[in-house]
Amino acid sequence: MNNTFNRNDVELLGKKTLYKGFFKMDEYRFKHRLFNGGWSEEVCREVFERGHAVVVLPYDPISDEVVLIEQIRIPVLESGKTPWLLELVAGMIDSGQTSAEAARRELQEEAGLFAQELTKVNEFFSSPGGTSERFDFYWAKVCAAEAKGVHGLEHEQEDIRVHVLSREQAYQMLLSGRIDNASTVIGLLWLQLNYQEIGKQHA
Numbered sequence: 001m002n003n004t005f006n007r008n009d010v011e012l013l014g015k016k017t018l019y020k021g022f023f024k025m026d027e028y029r030f031k032h033r034l035f036n037g038g039w040s041e042e043v044c045r046e047v048f049e050r051g052h053a054v055v056v057l058p059y060d061p062i063s064d065e066v067v068l069i070e071q072i073r074i075p076v077l078e079s080g081k082t083p084w085l086l087e088l089v090a091g092m093i094d095s096g097q098t099s100a101e102a103a104r105r106e107l108q109e110e111a112g113l114f115a116q117e118l119t120k121v122n123e124f125f126s127s128p129g130g131t132s133e134r135f136d137f138y139w140a141k142v143c144a145a146e147a148k149g150v151h152g153l154e155h156e157q158e159d160i161r162v163h164v165l166s167r168e169q170a171y172q173m174l175l176s177g178r179i180d181n182a183s184t185v186i187g188l189l190w191l192q193l194n195y196q197e198i199g200k201q202h203a
Contacts (some may be wrong), residue, residue, distance in 0.1 A: 009033040013042060016135050024049040048131040054103045055135045056111055057121075057187040058091040059167070059195075060144035061202040066191065067147040067171045068184070069110050070161045080180070085164065086173065088184045090135070099136035107140055112151050115140035121190060125180065137182060139191070141202065167195055 014029040026047050031039050058067035066088045077083045091106035093099050100118060107113050118140050126133045144164045152158025165173070174180045176190050191198075 005033055008050050011039075018046065019054070025040060046130075048133075050131060051092050051135050052099075052134045052136070053090055053092050053126075054099050054106060054186060055137050055183040056103045056107050056115075056118075057137070057139040057191060058089060058107060058111060058115075058142045058144075058147070059139055059198070060142055061198050062196070064167050064195070065144040065164050067111055067113065067142060067144055068163045068166055068170065068179075069151075070163060071152070071159060073094070073181075081177075085181050086179050086184065087181055088187045089184060091141075091185070093136070097123050100138070103136070103138045103140070107142075109153060110151055110158075111147055112149060113140070113142045113147055115142060117141040124186065127192060137187065137190075139187075139198075167191060 009032060012028065013031065015028075016027050017024060018027050019025040019196075026049050028047055030043055030045075031041070032043070034040055035174055040071045043188050059065070060067075067089075069089060070084055070086050072083050073080075073085050074083055076085065088108045089103075089106050091102060091110070093102040100120070103118060104115055107115055121137045121139055123134055125131075126135055147162045147164050150159065150179050151162050152160040170179070170188055171192050174185055179185065179188065
């Protein structure tokens with residue numbers, strides 16, 4: 001592939017923080033190389049900075065069931081079918097913490113489960129046009145029969161309900177649009193492609 005660029009093909013002219021609260025908004029001013037040669041004019045972009053996160057797919061290969069969580073997501077109130085979304089377990093990676101440690105912590109906090117095995121699948125950026133956030137994606141071998149109840153941290157005002165679904169049922173909910181958030185769509189599609197191999201490894 002020609003014209004393969006990297007970070008050395010960006011000239012950072014300036015960076016400043018516009019807002020800092022629970023999240024942060026930074027402004028970047030930069031120039032970059034162009035595919036047809038030469039350099040761009042100065043570009044200014046605002047970037048939503050919220051750190052990096054993990055997403056965890058709790059899957060029981062013995063019963064062929066997945067564990068999903070349900071919680072309110074107020075940003076989708078106006079445009080979503082409902083602000084209560086069915087999701088995979090997810091959370092931010094704290095400073096000084098590995099992503100695997102964060103994955104195990106969130107699995108316990110949000111679903112009340114312990115990972116019998118934890119395997120990193122890949123990494124992906126959640127919305128690189130506007131935020132620096134990167135997800136480390138894991139699948140966790142769990143006992144689905146242990147998943148039940150309502151979880152979450154009270155001081156973070158979390159109210160999280162656990163659901164156990166067959167893998168096929170979860171996949172059909174994805175196809176019908178009932179599951180419509182990116183990390184969960186990515187995780188369930190990955191599972192649909194790989195469940196047979198996982199089943200062989202854990203028979």
